[in-house]
Amino acid sequence: MAARKKKAAKKAAPRKATAKKATVEQRAPVKKATAGNGSSTGLVRLLEDDGTVAAGKDPNLAPEVLLKLYEEMVQVREFDRRMLMLQRQGRIGFYGPILGQEAATVGSIAALEQRDWIFPALREGAAAMMRGLSLTEAINQLVGNGADRCKGRQMPCHYTYKEGNYYGMSSVIGTQISHAVGAAMAAKIKGDDVVVLGYMGDGATSANDFHAGMNFAAVFKSPCVMFCQNNQWAISVPISKQSASETIAQKGKAYGMPYVRVDGNDVLAVYAVTKAAAEQARTGGGPTFIEAVTYRRLGHSSSDDPSRYRDEAEVKAWEQKDPIDRFRTYLEKRELWDQDREAAFKDEIAQRVNTAIAEAEANGPPEDETLVTDVYAHVTPQLKEQLAEVLALEGRGVNEGAFPL
Numbered sequence: 169m170a171a172r173k174k175k176a177a178k179k180a181a182p183r184k185a186t187a188k189k190a191t192v193e194q195r196a197p198v199k200k201a202t203a204g205n206g207s208s209t210g211l212v213r214l215l216e217d218d219g220t221v222a223a224g225k226d227p228n229l230a231p232e233v234l235l236k237l238y239e240e241m242v243q244v245r246e247f248d249r250r251m252l253m254l255q256r257q258g259r260i261g262f263y264g265p266i267l268g269q270e271a272a273t274v275g276s277i278a279a280l281e282q283r284d285w286i287f288p289a290l291r292e293g294a295a296a297m298m299r300g301l302s303l304t305e306a307i308n309q310l311v312g313n314g315a316d317r318c319k320g321r322q323m324p325c326h327y328t329y330k331e332g333n334y335y336g337m338s339s340v341i342g343t344q345i346s347h348a349v350g351a352a353m354a355a356k357i358k359g360d361d362v363v364v365l366g367y368m369g370d371g372a373t374s375a376n377d378f379h380a381g382m383n384f385a386a387v388f389k390s391p392c393v394m395f396c397q398n399n400q401w402a403i404s405v406p407i408s409k410q411s412a413s414e415t416i417a418q419k420g421k422a423y424g425m426p427y428v429r430v431d432g433n434d435v436l437a438v439y440a441v442t443k444a445a446a447e448q449a450r451t452g453g454g455p456t457f458i459e460a461v462t463y464r465r466l467g468h469s470s471s472d473d474p475s476r477y478r479d480e481a482e483v484k485a486w487e488q489k490d491p492i493d494r495f496r497t498y499l500e501k502r503e504l505w506d507q508d509r510e511a512a513f514k515d516e517i518a519q520r521v522n523t524a525i526a527e528a529e530a531n532g533p534p535e536d537e538t539l540v541t542d543v544y545a546h547v548t549p550q551l552k553e554q555l556a557e558v559l560a561l562e563g564r565g566v567n568e569g570a571f572p573l
């Protein structure tokens with residue numbers, strides 16, 4: 169009887185009005201732990217907040233390498249900003265920004281050789297451009313025009329660039345993990361001197377392909393680097409709801425794979441750990457799992473409104489850890505960069521982006537027939553019939569449809 173009363177009282181208890189939004193620190197106590205097979209501790213970090221590097225820690229990269237890292241990051245950021253504006257103006261349908269994650273992408277790609285392959289996840293479009301995809305070609309893809317390699321049949325941001333050994337990104341979370349591992353295995357069997365860099369987000373570590381890929385890679389010593397951009401969020405799901413593990417990096421241990429946790433907003437550290445991992449893979453040492461700790465400062469995509477699920481204070485805190493500002497201070501201290509160079513370079517990028525937008529927007533839409541070409545060697549009678557049906561639809565081309573998240 170008493171127990172029943174207690175139960176009823178519990179049931180009647182008022183629910184909390186609204187769940188308080190948690191900060192990253194509350195959600196994910198980022199402990200200073202786990203690096204390289206547990207052999208050392210702490211987040212690998214070289215650049216301090218004030219742009220200095222502790223004595224003996226500077227990787228002493230050549231000035232041209234340092235400047236390339238910086239200029240790529242600035243270009244990515246400007247490209248991102250402009251593309252988001254185009255989306256807001258209705259000139260492209262969708263865009264997935266990477267603001268805040270420039271160092272993780274640029275630093276890791278720069279650590280590879282041109283012959284190495286890249287299997288991107290959602291936010292590594294910059295890698296295709298670093299490999300040589302022109303800005304005009306990138307915008308052709310975003311617009312989905314007739315000059316787009318995929319003829320508008322893929323969502324924006326799904327670049328493809330075979331010549332640059334950049335694999336077309338798939339929206340299906342995690343699938344590219346097993347593809348990357350398999351491609352690396354193929355390179356090993358063929359005797360190609362190629363390493364594969366496979367990306368994923370924190371959300372992808374909950375996907376089946378993560379387990380299959382990581383396990384296979386470690387068992388067969390697939391020559392790859394598995395790189396997780398832990399940007400703390402998978403759309404509206406925070407890292408605390410993604411995994412009960414203390415860190416993402418430590419998951420490497422379960423698979424018997426060396427792992428390292430790096431400050432993803434420190435381009436020097438990202439470059440250094442990825443370079444070491446790639447060399448290990450190249451020389452027969454097998455894969456490494458890298459967790460780059462960073463933050464997605466904007467919405468998941470142009471369709472998302474993050475103010476509905478996270479605190480602005482959290483975003484502000486991460487703005488203070490801006491990867492570009494931190495690295496620029498370092499370059500200025502080394503007298504490799506100054507305000508005049510900054511202004512001139514920003515002008516140059518703005519011009520490059522303006523020209524690319526104008527060129528891409530001058531291209532017309534894809535031919536209607538491309539809806540059914542490239543599926544089979546010959547267009548089948550069924551596809552011809554379907555195309556005719558689509559072309560006869562009333563109101564065709566008026567409603568362009570909505571993009572998913």
Ligand SMILES: Cc1ncc(C[n+]2csc(CCOP(=O)(O)OP(=O)(O)O)c2C)c(N)n1
Binds near residue numbers: 290339369370401464
């Ligand atoms: C298998 C699968 N499930 C769900 C989705 C919907 N979806 C698109 S992006 C995304 C979150 C991805 O988060 P994360 O891996 O952390 O990458 P991020 O967007 O943060 O870069 C989800 C769940 C999907 N595309 N594929």
Ligand SMILES: [Mg+2]
Binds near residue numbers: 369370371397398400
């Ligand atoms: Mg994420």
